[in-house]
Amino acid sequence: MIYEKKKIALVGNQNSGKTTLFNLLTGMNQKIGNWPGVTIERKSGKLKGTDIEIVDLPGIYSLSPYSSEEDVSRKFVLDEKPELIVNIIDATSIERSLYLTTQLLELDVNVVIALNMADIMEKKGVIIDIEKLSEKLGVNVVKISALKKDGIENLIESIKQNIGKSREKHNIFDEDIEQQIQNVEKLVKISNKRFVAIKMLERDKEIAKSLSEPVFDAIAAVEIYFNTDAEEGFANGRYAYIEKLKKQTVKIVAMKQTVTDKLDKIFLNKWAALPIFAGIMFLIYYLSVGVVGSLTVDGVGELIDMFSEWFGATLGVWGASEWAVSLVVDGIVGGVGAVLGFVPQLIILFLFLALLETTGYMSRIAFLLDRIFKKFGLSGKSLIPFIVGSGCSVPGIMASRTIENQSERQMTVVLTPFVPCGAKLPIIALFAGYFFPATSGLVSASIYFFAIAIILLVAILLKKFIFKGESASFISELPDYKIPSPRYVFRDVAEKTGAFIAKAGTIILFCSVVIWALGSFDWSFEYGVPIEQSMLASIGNAFAWLFYPMLGEWSWGATVSAIQGLVAKEQVVSSMEVIAGLSEGAGGDIFAEGIFSFFTGASAYAFMVFNLFSAPCFAAIGAMKREFGSTKKTLLTVGFQTGLAFILAYIVFGIGHLFEVIL
Amino acid sequence: MNNQGRHRGNQSGNCGNQSGNCGNQSRNCGNKRKMLLCGECGNLSELRKGQSARVLALRNENEALRRRLLDMGITNGVEISIKKIAPLGDPIDIKLRDYELCIRKSDMKNIDIEVIK
Structure with a gap:
């Protein structure tokens, strides 16, 4: 094969559609979005039907990198010597796009230009003489629309023809x-x-x-x-x-007022913009946790209970021993089922997040809140990690790479785990749904706004005492609004939901079994002891004093559950379900009676607050360590987060309890 | 030192060569805040929505930021207009070279301009 072991780099400005093209060329499904800086790492794939390696790179505006993820692209192009650069140009902003092209053309490698968004260009009234452009630049120019999948065949043909070929360089200066x-x-x-x-x-x-x-x-x-x-x-x-x-x-030909300008008259309106933003964020939480939660959780819960009962009975009929039935019913079905019950809410949350990312609204949020965030030592760009982090902290923390300023970036890494992520949603939904049945949507939204308030407050403190220095600048583009592709949104939601379910079937399952075992045996490994004498209880009792001031009760059960949040935040819910199942012997409602019946509104809210702000899961801690590049900084951050979580939870319980006593 | 002998020309001296079409513009009297009139020079943060200006010089101290602004096309002589203003008054979305760029007012203060429209 002549194309063997050849490498191609996709290079272009931010948000010019590189990853969309990459997915088309390779048949892969890398994450795309309508904001500058979606791609933060190089991604590799094979051009369909060949051995040619295609590398998708973070967007750059020039070969002088400005932020750390842009450096990846410069290094690749200069050090790894691809056989061809496919330079993607956004046809609607050709002047700025060609600036990078003039630099790429100075390299020894051959270049093919993919003139993307040709469809939008024509709508905007821009006509480009492709042949002349190609002749002047001395490289092949192919008109494509990655979104509409137009011109891709021509581009592949051009890639095959131009790969590895030498090229004459033009003089462009005086x-x-x-x-x-x-x-x-x-x-x-x-x-x-x-x-x-x-x-x-x-x-x-x-x-x-x-x-x-x-x-x-x-x-x-x-x-x-x-x-x-x-x-x-x-x-x-x-x-x-x-x-x-x-x-x-x-x-x-004509530069008409575009749909984007019209929409921005509303979404960036002087008076309406902030209320609209607050409304959208409120709606996301209100709908996913409140409305959908109350519609589905009871039904799904009942379904799981029915399955659990039927399965337990069947195992009994098969002659399984008592402990085996308990392992399956209380441990596995209880623990995994407790988490799976929240899948409908997560689907709604992921759906809204996908819409924020693909419509182009995300960059507007950064634009309209930059002024506020600047006051707190952050940049509007921190909003993007925060919003991505409301799905999962790990990609959220990684998204901080697009922030150029080092202190702003590190502050964003410290603060992103404070945003309630998808895995914390089960905790919030469980407590809010049970203790605030009439207002669960409001209470969940209040947790979100509480998180924002704390994030800003902590930002001030960090800026004042740790990350001193001048505030940096904010340079960003507002992408055009786009109607999201239903296929992509569906795939994105399915992928995230699938990952959540897969986690339930692996990590959560494993932990549930461990919890079941620790809760069923005492230190002399005797099965069937009352749970209060189990190994689990003695572990919990060792730490329960820390949690007493936020629960108002000595609870080893809540203590071990909260500690398990380190593995995965949804494990808190699983663990509580397993413990409740073991202590009552029959599953049922976690809070109805027995070991967790002491929870009141105040302690429930305090416990939610603790789990929200305390050390994130191991995966997120790992992501933080990658961004800091320092174990010491990571440990300090985790310690700080957990300390803060304790203090906040104590305060919340103190105030809440006061109200409860008075009323 | 690598920076020895760096040459920075004095470009802000060429204000007044009116390249725009200033025409018979009505003086905006009702406006109390300082507003640059056509043909006047100032910095980009003083430009109003609806006006256009030509860039005369970049005075940003921060080397990385200055480089970025140049890369983004804010070079000598380029025409800039104000497109959108964030609801809280900052940052500003400016239009240049057929595209739009968001930038903070504090960074715009270091870009010298001459109003041409």
Whole structure:
């Protein structure tokens, strides 16, 4: 095979549709979204039907990276030497997109340009002379629409034709400048000579570590010619070339007011924008936890109870011993079933999140709240990790990579786990549903807003005492609104729900069995002891004093359950179900009688607060460690989060209990 | 030092070469806050919705930010207009080179402009 072991890089501006194209070319299902910075790591796949490796890279605006995820792209293009770069250009903002192209064309690698969003371009009244553009740039230009799957065959054909081929480089700057570039090129010993030469002239910190005397002479010459520093001079030069190129190849017939502008008149309206945002966030929680929760949880719960009873009876008929029946009914079905009961609510939550991500509203949230977040030492861009984190903290924490400023990024990593994630939703739904039956939706939404308040409060403290320094800048694009693809939204929701169910069938199952075993045996490994004498109880009793001030009760059961939140937050619910099942012997309602009947509204809310703010699950702690790159910082953060959780839970219980006593 | 001898030209001196179509604009008297009139120079944060300006110079101290702004197309002579303003007054969505970019007012203060429309 001639294409064997060849590598192609997909390079383009943020939100230009690289991953959508990548999915089309490889048949894979990588995450896409309508906001800048969805892709934060390189993703690899094979061009369908060939051995050619395609690498999808985070979006960049130039080969001078600004944030850490952008550095991934520059490093790949320069160090890993792909045989071809497919440069995706957003046809609706061609001038800015071509800026990166001018840099890519300086490299030794061949380039094919995929002119994306051709359909929208025509609607906007932009006409591009593809042949002329191709001729002027000296590379193949293919018109595509990744969303509508148009022109993909042509692009694949062009990729196959151009891979590994050499290409002539054009001069785009003025004669005098080109002369200086050539002078420096002669001194460059490595590949990508033209690119490196220009970077040296720009005094790029990465590439030009030590410059020789002739280079300084050349820098002085270009700066006198540019009448400014070389960095600005070259940027001006590139844009001057692009403007000329655009005049020759692009015709703009009419720039009408777009649907996006009309929608923004509403969603970014001076008075309506913030209420609309608060309304949307409230609705998401109100609908998923409150309305859908009360509709489904009872039904699903009953179904699981029925199954559990039937299964227990069947096992009995088969002659299974008492402990085996208990293991299956109380341990496995109880523990796993407790979590699965919340799947309908999670589906609704995931659906709303997918809509926020794909419509383009997400970037608007960052835009409209930036002013507030700036006051608290964060950036509007922190909103994106927070919102992604309301599905799962792990991708939320990773999304913080798009924040350029180091202190803002680290603060965002510390704060993202405070957002109620999908796994914390079962805890919230369980307690809110039982103790606040009439107002469960409101109470769940109140937990969300409580989280926001604490996030902002902690942000101030962190900014004041730990992450000092100036506030950074906010530079972002507002993408056009798009109607989300139902197929993609369905796939996204199905994938996340599937992952949740898979976790229930593996980690939660395993932990439930462990809890069942610890709760069924005492230290001399005798089965069938009262649960108060079990190993589990003695473990819980060792830590129960910590939880007493938020529960108002010495409860080893709630204690061990909360500790298990480290494994996975939904395990808290599973563990409580298993313990309740063992102590009553018959499952049923967790809070109705027995071991957890002491919970009141105040202790329920306090317990929710504790589980919300305490150390996140191991997976999220791992993600935090990757972003910090330091075990010490990670441990400090986890300690801080847990300490804060205790304090907040104590306060909430104190105040709540006071009300309960008075009323 | 690598930065030795860095040349920064004095570009803000070329204000006044009216390249825009200022025409017979009515003076906006009712407005108490300072508003740049056509042909006047100032910084980008003073530009109002509906006005257009030409960039004269970038004075941002932060090297990385300055580089980013250049990469995003805020170069000498480029035409910028104000498109959308966040409900709380900051950041601002500006239009240049047929696309839109959100940027904070504090960063706009360091971009010198001349109003042309």
